Amino acid sequence: MAMNSDLTGLTLAEARDALAKGETTSVELTEAYIAAVAAARPLNAFVTETPEKAIEMAKASDARRSAGTVGAMEGLPLGIKDLFCTKDVLSTASSHILDGFQPPYESTVTTNLWNAGAVMLGKLNMDEFAMGSSNETSYYGPVANPWRPEGDNRTFVPGGSSGGSASSVAAEIVVAATGTDTGGSIRQPASFTGIVGAKPTYGRCSRFGVVAFASSLDQAGPMTRTVRDAAIMMGSMVGFDPMDSTSVDMPVPDFESALTGDIRGLKIGIPAEYRIDGMPPEIEKLWQQGEAWLRDAGAEIVPISLPHTKYALPAYYIVAPAEASSNLARYDGMRFGLRVDGNDLTETYEKTRAEGFGAEVQRRIMIGTYVLSAGFYDAYYLKAQKVRTLIGQDFEQAFGQVDAILTPTAPSAAFAAGEKSGDPIAMYLNDVFTVPASMAGLPGMSVPAGLSDNGMPLGLQVLAPAFDEMTMFRVGGVLESAAAFSARPRKWWLA
Amino acid sequence: MRDIPTNPDNLIAGETGDWEIVMGLEIHAQVSSNAKLFSGASTEFGADPNSQVSFVDAGLPGMLPTINERCVEQAVRTGMGLNAEINLYSVFDRKNYFYPDLPQGYQISQFKQPIVGRGTVTIELSDGSTKEIGVERLHLEQDAGKSLHDQHPSQTYVDLNRCGVALMEIVSDPDMRSAEEASAYVEKVQRIVRYVGSCDGVMAEGSLRADVNVSVRRPGGELGTRCEIKNVNSMRFIRQAIEHEARRQIEILEDGGKIDQETRLYDPNKGVTRSMRSKEEAHDYRYFPDPDLLPLEMEQEWVDAIRASLPELPDAKKARFMADFGLSEYDARTLVSDRDSADYYEAVASGRDPKLSANWVTTDLFGYLNRTGINIAESPIKAAQLGQLIDRIIDKTISGRIAKEVFEVMCETHQDPDAIIAEKGLKQVTDEGAITAVVDQVIAENPDKVADVQGGKEKLLGWFTGQVMKLSGGKANPQAVNKILREKILGD
Numbered sequence: 001m002a003m004n005s006d007l008t009g010l011t012l013a014e015a016r017d018a019l020a021k022g023e024t025t026s027v028e029l030t031e032a033y034i035a036a037v038a039a040a041r042p043l044n045a046f047v048t049e050t051p052e053k054a055i056e057m058a059k060a061s062d063a064r065r066s067a068g069t070v071g072a073m074e075g076l077p078l079g080i081k082d083l084f085c086t087k088d089v090l091s092t093a094s095s096h097i098l099d100g101f102q103p104p105y106e107s108t109v110t111t112n113l114w115n116a117g118a119v120m121l122g123k124l125n126m127d128e129f130a131m132g133s134s135n136e137t138s139y140y141g142p143v144a145n146p147w148r149p150e151g152d153n154r155t156f157v158p159g160g161s162s163g164g165s166a167s168s169v170a171a172e173i174v175v176a177a178t179g180t181d182t183g184g185s186i187r188q189p190a191s192f193t194g195i196v197g198a199k200p201t202y203g204r205c206s207r208f209g210v211v212a213f214a215s216s217l218d219q220a221g222p223m224t225r226t227v228r229d230a231a232i233m234m235g236s237m238v239g240f241d242p243m244d245s246t247s248v249d250m251p252v253p254d255f256e257s258a259l260t261g262d263i264r265g266l267k268i269g270i271p272a273e274y275r276i277d278g279m280p281p282e283i284e285k286l287w288q289q290g291e292a293w294l295r296d297a298g299a300e301i302v303p304i305s306l307p308h309t310k311y312a313l314p315a316y317y318i319v320a321p322a323e324a325s326s327n328l329a330r331y332d333g334m335r336f337g338l339r340v341d342g343n344d345l346t347e348t349y350e351k352t353r354a355e356g357f358g359a360e361v362q363r364r365i366m367i368g369t370y371v372l373s374a375g376f377y378d379a380y381y382l383k384a385q386k387v388r389t390l391i392g393q394d395f396e397q398a399f400g401q402v403d404a405i406l407t408p409t410a411p412s413a414a415f416a417a418g419e420k421s422g423d424p425i426a427m428y429l430n431d432v433f434t435v436p437a438s439m440a441g442l443p444g445m446s447v448p449a450g451l452s453d454n455g456m457p458l459g460l461q462v463l464a465p466a467f468d469e470m471t472m473f474r475v476g477g478v479l480e481s482a483a484a485f486s487a488r489p490r491k492w493w494l495a
Numbered sequence: 496m497r498d499i500p501t502n503p504d505n506l507i508a509g510e511t512g513d514w515e516i517v518m519g520l521e522i523h524a525q526v527s528s529n530a531k532l533f534s535g536a537s538t539e540f541g542a543d544p545n546s547q548v549s550f551v552d553a554g555l556p557g558m559l560p561t562i563n564e565r566c567v568e569q570a571v572r573t574g575m576g577l578n579a580e581i582n583l584y585s586v587f588d589r590k591n592y593f594y595p596d597l598p599q600g601y602q603i604s605q606f607k608q609p610i611v612g613r614g615t616v617t618i619e620l621s622d623g624s625t626k627e628i629g630v631e632r633l634h635l636e637q638d639a640g641k642s643l644h645d646q647h648p649s650q651t652y653v654d655l656n657r658c659g660v661a662l663m664e665i666v667s668d669p670d671m672r673s674a675e676e677a678s679a680y681v682e683k684v685q686r687i688v689r690y691v692g693s694c695d696g697v698m699a700e701g702s703l704r705a706d707v708n709v710s711v712r713r714p715g716g717e718l719g720t721r722c723e724i725k726n727v728n729s730m731r732f733i734r735q736a737i738e739h740e741a742r743r744q745i746e747i748l749e750d751g752g753k754i755d756q757e758t759r760l761y762d763p764n765k766g767v768t769r770s771m772r773s774k775e776e777a778h779d780y781r782y783f784p785d786p787d788l789l790p791l792e793m794e795q796e797w798v799d800a801i802r803a804s805l806p807e808l809p810d811a812k813k814a815r816f817m818a819d820f821g822l823s824e825y826d827a828r829t830l831v832s833d834r835d836s837a838d839y840y841e842a843v844a845s846g847r848d849p850k851l852s853a854n855w856v857t858t859d860l861f862g863y864l865n866r867t868g869i870n871i872a873e874s875p876i877k878a879a880q881l882g883q884l885i886d887r888i889i890d891k892t893i894s895g896r897i898a899k900e901v902f903e904v905m906c907e908t909h910q911d912p913d914a915i916i917a918e919k920g921l922k923q924v925t926d927e928g929a930i931t932a933v934v935d936q937v938i939a940e941n942p943d944k945v946a947d948v949q950g951g952k953e954k955l956l957g958w959f960t961g962q963v964m965k966l967s968g969g970k971a972n973p974q975a976v977n978k979i980l981r982e983k984i985l986g987d
Binding site: 084085091093098101103104105107207208209210211212214215216242243244245246322323325326328329330332334335336345349369372373374377381 | 555600
């Protein structure tokens with residue numbers, strides 16, 4: 001019988017194999033995680049813990065295993081970002097406006113995971129409506145990064161918007177977690193917490209049942225401890241869904257089989273435009289290190305140009321808020337969630353939305369409403385869409401020359417809580433390296449690659465052509481092996 | 496805008512001279528489909544409130560629209576009925592505004608790239624003339640729910656059954672110049688959608704309703720400022736609303752005032768239009784392409800297959816009835832007014848005299864149906880029965896006059912004409928021997944009148960015919976009677 005901390009120390013692949021060999025059970029594993037979740041409440045990673053449901057699901061999983069039915073995620077306890085609707089379980093998008101909302105339906109991605117045998121530990125905290133890069137906009141309070149610089153007792157942010165997902169994976173209180181990525185919300189927090197975060201091609205994961213932020217950009221993906229874990233979990237999340245018109249009907253390859261460790265002859269692009277002004281030397285150094293690792297593994301490093309990169313972030317902050325301003329119109333206090341009554345209809349709308357939405361969400365609704373308004377549409381929204389097309393063309397041309405692209409994931413390591421929350425522009429700049437691939441709908445992943453000067457994790461990003469997640473995982477796997485990132489956060493919350 | 500010559504008959508006399516009304520219409524036609532435009536919920540009329548609402552319709556978080564192919568097909572069929580361009584590539588946009596009966600906070604519609612482009616509708620006016628009305632576009636969009644203000648003293652209830660039902664918005668050019676033209680246009684569009692089966696066109700149930708844009712101007716002069724009258728739901732109200740609105744605008748202009756561009760509602764009880772919202776209060780709908788839906792792309796073969804399956808349309812049918820059957824414009828127009836009437840007529844006329852068939856259908860049958868309020872599709876007198884009646888006239892079994900009697904019995908008993916003729920012994924006598932006997936009797940009883948005829952008063956022959964017919968109980972063949980009378984009296 002394994003000790004609890006040994007169990008929670010297992011990667012997804014290791015836990016899967018231990019379950020397969022009968023070395024543990026899903027119930028045992030789940031109990032260990034339930035205890036770990038309870039002990040890690042200072043991280044504020046969960047909005048809702050569902051221990052009873054978890055045990056029930058674990059028992060059912062063990063029963064299935066006894067009966068000889070074993071799914072790809074059989075018995076593995078996960079955390080689910082609170083952006084996913086989960087049937088009869090509070091689903092809030094970390095917003096006050098979804099107070100008490102228990103959807104009568106389940107998102108397709110979580111349905112796929114449960115069908116693969118996974119167990120739900122609860123719902124994870126996030127930036128409100130996935131708007132944020134530090135997980136400080138949640139109605140349920142900020143999430144703490146398990147990592148702290150040596151000798152620093154301040155709380156550091158886990159990144160965002162999938163901050164609860166990143167924090168819980170890094171703290172080993174879930175085997176893995178779902179995240180969603182609109183402009184970097186999986187990859188940037190993965191980088192900030194020393195874990196793997198992968199976003200598949202837009203259209204791979206169904207958006208059905210995922211609370212919408214920016215529909216043309218939102219994409220779910222796995223947040224895990226290793227590249228292999230991400231490959232396994234992504235395989236269980238994706239797939240064609242007739243309920244989502246933007247879902248893509250394409251065969252799903254066995255992502256895990258991409259991890260050959262062999263990238264000899266692959267061409268890896270290094271985009272000149274990602275070498276931005278004021279980038280900290282430690283980021284530059286890590287990027288060069290990544291280049292060297294891949295070259296040493298037999299890849300050919302090719303300098304490339306993605307000329308419209310500098311327009312990606314401003315264009316993103318037009319397109320995403322525009323879509324959000326419309327997507328969030330349904331939160332009007334009429335049918336579900338929060339309602340603050342006023343003297344008439346308009347006042348009820350105003351009070352409900354003023355109280356129900358936090359400052360960042362309100363800011364983006366206002367930006368989005370503005371850029372779509374008569375007289376401004378052409379100058380902003382239409383122009384941003386043109387930029388988006390150009391960004392896509394940049395990548396298309398680049399992928400004519402190279403098989404994958406290597407960049408830093410974020411322009412800095414995790415920062416202290418409150419450090420940037422007063423400056424939206426500084427906060428938005430966190431996504432500068434992740435947004436272009438989102439705008440182009442391309443797959444991308446962050447792999448932990450090193451530590452900053454003050455001992456905080458840093459990730460490198462691998463981008464691949466549309467629907468070529470296999471190459472992304474193949475390169476990511478080699479990068480992971482070469483980096484041999486083994487640092488773990490001190491579990492200060494246990495003290 | 497097309498240059499349409501001013502028709503003096505359409506002018507309205509004001510205090511300061513003549514005025515011309517200029518109108519364009521937006522018709523909202525509910526698509527006949529079992530499910531809504533973007534959800535699987537039922538579209539059946541008259542269900543309990545909120546019993547036909549899917550999570551998508553209710554705008555729940557994370558719900559996504561998926562297009563109903565049947566609705567797309569219906570829009571294409573309608574476009575073909577309107578002689579319009581079918582756009583193989585079209586885009587769904589979001590029209591954003593807040594209202595409790597709009598759960599998503601936006602209506603999915605088509606703004607810049609509609610599924611159907613320019614077309615033409617030929618309207619028919621009471622003086623027998625026709626006029627072309629341009630169609631600017633047809634697009635697909637979702638209907639909103641219904642706010643119920645009369646269920647509670649201080650609160651409004653919302654019924655979402657209608658929310659998400661597919662509508663076709665058909666936008667005309669401002670080509671109409673009179674209330675008659677406007678209602679003729681609505682009637683024609685109603686006929687077309689019913690022919691192609693894309694909408695049941697029942698205005699009373701709201702499945703077809705019109706927004707009328709009305710402005711007035713000096714004949715042929717600069718266009719005036721228009722007002723939009725929303726959701727008028729009967730032909731009569733359309734005419735009344737236009738007439739009222741035109742008079743209202745003329746009065747304002749003649750008093751030296753100016754028209755405010757605004758949206759107005761027609762109140763059929765008071766017979767007036769009243770302001771709903773002004774241009775200043777108009778929404779900025781912030782249209783943008785719906786990112787939940789890919790552009791709608793149709794394959795040419797799919798569209799071609801729809802065209803091949805299209806029924807003959809009213810204009811083509813009317814032309815054919817006139818050309819092939821020699822019908823008058825009036826009869827042809829009456830017969831093609833709906834598909835069932837046209838089909839009924841064709842069944843009757845098949846292999847028979849087309850004009851005689853048309854007379855019987857438009858006069859006798861329609862008269863009976865109007866009297867009894869029965870729909871032609873449910874007519875208890877079947878086309879085959881009416882055809883048999885006409886056959887008996889043609890083969891001289893009965894005369895036209897007896898046929899009217901037989902028809903009356905058919906209306907009562909719904910029996911076959913042959914059965915009625917046999918039962919009542921109405922068979923026409925063509926046996927010359929039998930007729931000769933009656934003729935001889937009449938001649939013998941009226942020697943003075945015979946002499947008059949022989950003296951040149953040939954008109955009196957008609958009196959003899961009448962006497963013979965009377966004595967034969969109407970069954971004698973009038974032509975045979977005439978012939979024998981002439982032989983006997985005049986020696987012809």
